[in-house]
Amino acid sequence: MELNSEADEDTKKEQEQKEEEKEKQHFHVLAVDDSNIDRKLLERLLTVSSYQVTCVDSGDKALEYLGLLDIQESEISRTSSISSCSSSSSKSSEKEVSKVNLIMTDYSMPGITGYDLLKRVKRSSWKDVPVVVMSSENIPSRITIRCLEGGAEEFLLKPVKLADMRKLHSHLLNTTNIHDTIIDSDHNNNTNKRKASSPEDSDRRTRIQELPVS
Amino acid sequence: MERNHLQRRAAYMRETLFDQGYLDEQFIQLEDLQDDANPNFVEEVVKLFYTDSARFIRNIELALDNSTHHDFEKLDDIMHQFKGSSSSIGAEKVKRECTQFQEYCKAGNLEGCKRTFQQVKQENATLKRKLESYFQLKRQAS
Numbered sequence: 001m002e003l004n005s006e007a008d009e010d011t012k013k014e015q016e017q018k019e020e021e022k023e024k025q026h027f028h029v030l031a032v033d034d035s036n037i038d039r040k041l042l043e044r045l046l047t048v049s050s051y052q053v054t055c056v057d058s059g060d061k062a063l064e065y066l067g068l069l070d071i072q073e074s075e076i077s078r079t080s081s082i083s084s085c086s087s088s089s090s091k092s093s094e095k096e097v098s099k100v101n102l103i104m105t106d107y108s109m110p111g112i113t114g115y116d117l118l119k120r121v122k123r124s125s126w127k128d129v130p131v132v133v134m135s136s137e138n139i140p141s142r143i144t145i146r147c148l149e150g151g152a153e154e155f156l157l158k159p160v161k162l163a164d165m166r167k168l169h170s171h172l173l174n175t176t177n178i179h180d181t182i183i184d185s186d187h188n189n190n191t192n193k194r195k196a197s198s199p200e201d202s203d204r205r206t207r208i209q210e211l212p213v214s
Numbered sequence: 215m216e217r218n219h220l221q222r223r224a225a226y227m228r229e230t231l232f233d234q235g236y237l238d239e240q241f242i243q244l245e246d247l248q249d250d251a252n253p254n255f256v257e258e259v260v261k262l263f264y265t266d267s268a269r270f271i272r273n274i275e276l277a278l279d280n281s282t283h284h285d286f287e288k289l290d291d292i293m294h295q296f297k298g299s300s301s302s303i304g305a306e307k308v309k310r311e312c313t314q315f316q317e318y319c320k321a322g323n324l325e326g327c328k329r330t331f332q333q334v335k336q337e338n339a340t341l342k343r344k345l346e347s348y349f350q351l352k353r354q355a356s
Contacts, residue, residue: 035266035295035298035299035302036262036266037259037262037263037266037299037302037303038298038299038302040258040259040262041244041247041259041302044247044252044255045247048247108294136294136297136298136301158298158301158302159240159243159301159302161243162243162246162247
């Protein structure tokens with residue numbers, strides 16, 4: 001028994017890593033940033049970390065994607081290539097959108113700011129989706145505090161690095177999404193058709209209130 | 215033989231860019247994101263930077279040329295975006311000049327802004343030249 005233990009440890013670790021990679025591939029991140037360089041960087045960082053990514057260039061587009069624009073707004077922005085909005089109520093638009101497990105947003109954007117977006121999301125049925133706010137200002141001040149008080153799960157200092165991606169995974173695992181994906185993978189690994197979080201889930205979910213350990 | 219020599223020249227050039235403070239560790243972050251499936255990632259990001267910086271520079275020029283009223287808040291805002299982009303690619307010297315410009319904006323010092331703006335343009339052009347040489351050398355060496 002003793003002779004095999006080290007080899008067992010290795011294969012166990014390998015298996016854990018493979019499982020983690022498999023879990024990650026179920027996670028879809030919505031990244032919001034008005035800078036095309038930062039969008040490209042985020043897209044690459046998230047892809048390298050095995051997440052699925054959708055990038056949008058404004059808070060408006062993010063709200064549209066999430067089906068949170070009201071009917072009037074969604075008709076105005078019909079020219080957008082994002083096809084999630086239908087002409088019916090915003091509630092039914094939400095169901096058309098593929099799941100979103102995490103939202104990453106820049107803080108300072110023209111129009112709807114990252115903070116505005118954060119508040120809108122936390123007021124909506126997407127409120128249990130973790131929101132990460134990014135900013136280049138490094139004074140751990142109004143921005144950080146404001147966002148964390150506003151319900152953001154994490155604040156990242158720009159430029160975002162590969163090491164920061166690990167922080168995302170812990171937030172994703174804190175939600176019950178993992179249960180959804182594990183159950184689904186048992187049923188032949190189909191892609192999750194309903195969105196990751198729904199109002200009913202919030203009751204059985206415990207919120208992690210303390211600041212995340214970096 | 216020739217290829218080895220070119221590779222060494224490219225490596226030396228790269229090291230110099232770091233040693234002389236043109237690039238910081240964020241550039242290495244970009245390099246780490248490059249792989250066989252995405253072999254031109256760094257160059258693509260740098261190209262995006264130069265498209266953006268041309269636009270930022272143009273907008274600042276327009277805002278500075280306005281002889282009647284100078285909107286320091288607007289200047290600061292544009293420069294904040296420029297600084298963000300330069301930070302994202304690791305353009306250390308450019309970033310530093312952007313910061314200096316923003317200081318002058320906050321102080322409402324127009325002359326300081328104009329002077330620093332020249333520095334911003336200069337550093338931007340210098341880095342562009344050096345990076346273009348570097349990428350060309352790398353292409354020849356591969």
